[in-house]
Amino acid sequence: MASGTALLYDEEMTRYKLLWVDPACKIEVPERLTVSWEALHNAGLSGRCIPLPVRQATEEEILLAHSQEYLEAVKKTPDMSLEELMTFTQQYGDVYFHPNIYHCAKLAVGASLQLVDAVMTGKVRNGLALVRPPGHHSQRSEASGFCVFNNVAIAALYAKKHFKIQRVLIVDWDIHHGQGLQYCFEEDPQVLYFSWHRYEHQRFWPNLRESDFDSVGKGMGAGFNINLPWNKARLMAPYFRGLLEHCDQKCLTWLLASLQVGMDSSDYLSVFFHVLLPVAYEFNPELILVSAGFDSAVGDPEGHMCATPEIFGHLTHLLMSLAGGRLCAVLEGGYNLTSLAQSVCQTVQTLLGDPPSRISGLSSPCESALESIQSVRAAHQQYWVCFKNADVSLWPDPGTKCSRLEGDTQAEEALKEGEMREIVWPEPPSRLAPPIRTGVTLPAGLEDDVLTSCFRVTGIPLTPNQVAKELWHPAVPELKDEKVLQSLGDILSLLKEIEKKEVRNGLAVVPNVSLAATFGVQHALTSLTDRVLLVFLGNEAPVELQEDGRVMLIQLCSTEPVETKSKFYVPICLKKSSSDVAGFLHAVLSLLLPLAYGYDPGMILAVMADCSLVGAVAWAQLIGLLQSFAQGHTLALIQGAEKEIIRVTAASLLGEPASTLGPLGPPLSENVKAVEKERQRLQTHWGLLQTTGEDHP
Ligand code: X5A
Ligand code: ZN
Incomplete structure (x- = not known):
């Protein structure tokens, strides 16, 4: 390429x-x-x-x-x-x-x-x-x-x-x-x-x-x-x-x-x-x-x-x-x-x-x-x-x-005459990029060309106590599973590398993505930033949201989500989203990007819990677009070991342009309606969602 x-x-x-x-x-x-x-x-x-x-x-x-x-x-x-x-x-x-x-x-x-x-x-x-x-x-x-x-x-x-x-x-x-x-x-x-x-x-x-x-x-x-x-x-x-x-x-x-x-x-x-x-x-x-x-x-x-x-x-x-x-x-x-x-x-x-x-x-x-x-x-x-x-x-x-x-x-x-002479604005801050672009933590046996350009990170497995402390939550059933404890340790070291500004973004393939996402959000909020954007593809939302705005959750799912009034929780229910690429893209462009720009997160967690929700190319496009935010600090979490998804995620995190989505057909009208419904609900809170003026609603 x-x-x-x-x-x-x-x-x-x-x-x-x-x-x-x-x-x-x-x-x-x-x-x-x-x-x-x-x-x-x-x-x-x-x-x-x-x-x-x-x-x-x-x-x-x-x-x-x-x-x-x-x-x-x-x-x-x-x-x-x-x-x-x-x-x-x-x-x-x-x-x-x-x-x-x-x-x-x-x-x-x-x-x-x-x-x-x-x-x-x-x-x-x-x-x-x-x-x-x-x-x-x-x-x-x-x-x-x-x-x-x-x-x-x-x-x-x-x-x-x-x-x-x-x-x-x-x-x-x-x-x-x-x-x-x-x-x-x-x-x-x-x-x-x-x-x-x-x-x-x-x-x-x-x-x-x-x-x-x-x-x-x-x-x-x-x-x-x-x-x-x-x-x-x-x-x-x-x-x-x-x-x-x-x-x-x-x-x-x-x-x-x-x-x-x-x-x-x-x-x-x-x-x-x-x-x-x-x-x-x-x-x-x-x-x-x-x-x-x-x-x-x-x-x-x-x-x-x-x-x-x-x-x-x-x-x-x-x-x-x-x-x-x-x-x-x-x-x-x-x-x-x-x-x-x-x-x-x-x-x-x-x-x-x-x-x-x-x-x-x-x-x-x-x-x-x-x-x-x-x-x-x-x-x-x-x-x-x-x-x-x-x-x-x-x-x-x-x-x-x-x-x-x-x-x-x-x-x-x-x-x-002199009007512009004294217009002042702050000098753009310098855009420091960490020396390493992408850190990865992977289970064994997942070698690939793209992944060799990434930096391998392994952590010390956490103890159940450490996890409970990070999560502010005592009882988590998976804590007996050694693989889970190892993966949380891996994520912890990945986040520490990001925190030290050694690594810009990261990818973790994990056995339990919900737990990992909750863990990632909590740790990011403790040590990295006061605003995390969690983009979650899957039907079970992982974190209990507090209304303090420290987490914004944008969830793409296929089952009808619970009714919400929160301006920090945005469920988007898409039918047949893996084939309706146009509908997915509509959700990304007209909802997700404006929300993310309005929210201005310090860290992004992009979580793929259900690979059947969206095709690899569309996901890769999303990962690419998300790097506009948080100075590129994106942590991608993937459940399961679908090789193609892992490969394109790593490639996007490394900055390679995603393949084009190809000619797009018309989006499913029910998907457009689902997106429009959320856009209407949220546009008074997040002004970048607006597409019409007051006089012409
Ligand atoms: C290239 C360009 C501006 C011409 C302004 C004439 N041209 N009033 O910006
Ligand atoms: Zn001009």
């Missing part, structure tokens, strides 16, 4: 800049690349990547997405005088040319193609191309928004052509709409384009009607273009005007920082859980291209969003479970140099396999985000079965959905 993360960069791409005065373009500076590159170096990340040489794209490659006329026109720019360059520039929107930009644009495309080549041939698993100029705004015959050639569009067309792949997913998390990408693929069902973007009901650049959620693709491509507009207007409410007039710079900055003016991490994650990921799994891509713009991070003078750089570690991680991990990220925007550099590091560190940082304090998505989520799900309901059963019948029609807020140009101008 492919491993390694490629990094593509060439200093040459810093050798062009704006040569005249243009307020719209002054943020697109060469330092964007140098600070990103240096930050990767200083964090010790570039040294862990596989450096790949950048090359110039050929004309033939550029012509995959652009017209001959446009190429010929751009080709003349290196010989133009300053005056000619300015005139040439004027025919396009928010872009500038420079004598060296044509050369750089060819390198930017070439770097993207080198990355696709390396990933598709298995030379590396994934990678990032740090490029300038960006690409996603440029169109067949048009430069736009700092973009000359459409790097990602060409990469997708190149991948289709040279590697005969039929499904490419493009995730455009830049804060602007990549209209160039939309135009290129809107009729193409082989390329699924997803973009979220600041829109404000068309008041934000590029101010296009077709950036709204109802542009779903055309002809054969209908359903394969997904736009998620961010409409929250900032500081436009009339009562702010008076305030602003009496404001000095300090006061302005304070206002901006204290008001949540843009979307935050909760909004971004909600869109992943309830829009992008369900569709992406259903689409089943063979390759993922990320239009990785970081102007969607806090501090950016274009985006004005509030999501901290850590979020990109999570977005990246969530995508790495798809397409067998084949992911190519290509830089687009990102104009706050501090925020950009941090976001680039978060992305690369996740690509390298380090556990994402914990994100605390996630709340609900804002009303405006919920409205967009609901609208886009409704608009795509007819194309994707994952939205079929969703309750989206009431959705605002585009004309009436929100009273359009009047722009206050004076306030806009006042803010544009």
Whole structure:
């Protein structure tokens, strides 16, 4: 299986800049690349990547997405005088040319193609191309928004052509709409384009009607273009005007920082859980291209969003479970140099396999985000079965959905100048990964290739007294069984290794999984953390839950569970779940992940008590996704010795991408109903479960 993360960069791409005065373009500076590159170096990340040489794209490659006329026109720019360059520039929107930009644009495309080549041939698993100029705004015959050639569009067309792949997913998390990408693929069902973007009901650049959620693709491509507009207007409410007039710079900055003016991490994650990921799994891509713009991070003078750089570690991680991990990220925007550099590091560190940082304090998505989520799900309901059963019948029609807020140009101008200068946010904590990835404790006779990459842990068998002490519980019948006592000793040493930060995660194959789970939870709560998430697959829930919230139990079972009112106990009853992979996935994406992000556990116990509940591949996917949490501290417990389950669990814990789930059929409607019932019950407690706004229930 492919491993390694490629990094593509060439200093040459810093050798062009704006040569005249243009307020719209002054943020697109060469330092964007140098600070990103240096930050990767200083964090010790570039040294862990596989450096790949950048090359110039050929004309033939550029012509995959652009017209001959446009190429010929751009080709003349290196010989133009300053005056000619300015005139040439004027025919396009928010872009500038420079004598060296044509050369750089060819390198930017070439770097993207080198990355696709390396990933598709298995030379590396994934990678990032740090490029300038960006690409996603440029169109067949048009430069736009700092973009000359459409790097990602060409990469997708190149991948289709040279590697005969039929499904490419493009995730455009830049804060602007990549209209160039939309135009290129809107009729193409082989390329699924997803973009979220600041829109404000068309008041934000590029101010296009077709950036709204109802542009779903055309002809054969209908359903394969997904736009998620961010409409929250900032500081436009009339009562702010008076305030602003009496404001000095300090006061302005304070206002901006204290008001949540843009979307935050909760909004971004909600869109992943309830829009992008369900569709992406259903689409089943063979390759993922990320239009990785970081102007969607806090501090950016274009985006004005509030999501901290850590979020990109999570977005990246969530995508790495798809397409067998084949992911190519290509830089687009990102104009706050501090925020950009941090976001680039978060992305690369996740690509390298380090556990994402914990994100605390996630709340609900804002009303405006919920409205967009609901609208886009409704608009795509007819194309994707994952939205079929969703309750989206009431959705605002585009004309009436929100009273359009009047722009206050004076306030806009006042803010544009120094507004972002003093926005501060805490530096992302360093993401230390223990030296050993996966510890295992296994009964004898379970040797396997994958398991040899794991670290074997054996403990001293516990005495019944020790167990009783750990469990706060005197009478446990199995305590006479030597194998059980040995397995608890093993688990204890595994947890101690995790506690010492020698080992990141672990796998134990045990004779009594219920006892082991209870033991594991208790020990983790005593020595490791104050919040444990127990994901339990089986019909008998192992722990008696206290209502203090120190344990959250998510139980996937096949028999009807007892009625519960607890917000920390989430039973999900799935029928025929081993064959209804779509239903299982729905439970994971729309319930389990949002709950786990909201709960923010310090340790995860993933327990497989009943192997008949779910297939090996689906389980492996779940284990992979769970490593978003608790800094990767997952303890997997498996009852019985089903070799395939043990092998895929170890592989997932080691960070190998799980096999794809394959084409998903429609989920069983009774399973969707069971999931929806729990989602409805819990959404007031756990805001990330919400998919609809208050006005449109
Ligand atoms: C790649 C990118 C932004 C253009 C903004 C123009 N372009 N106002 O982020
Ligand atoms: Zn952008």
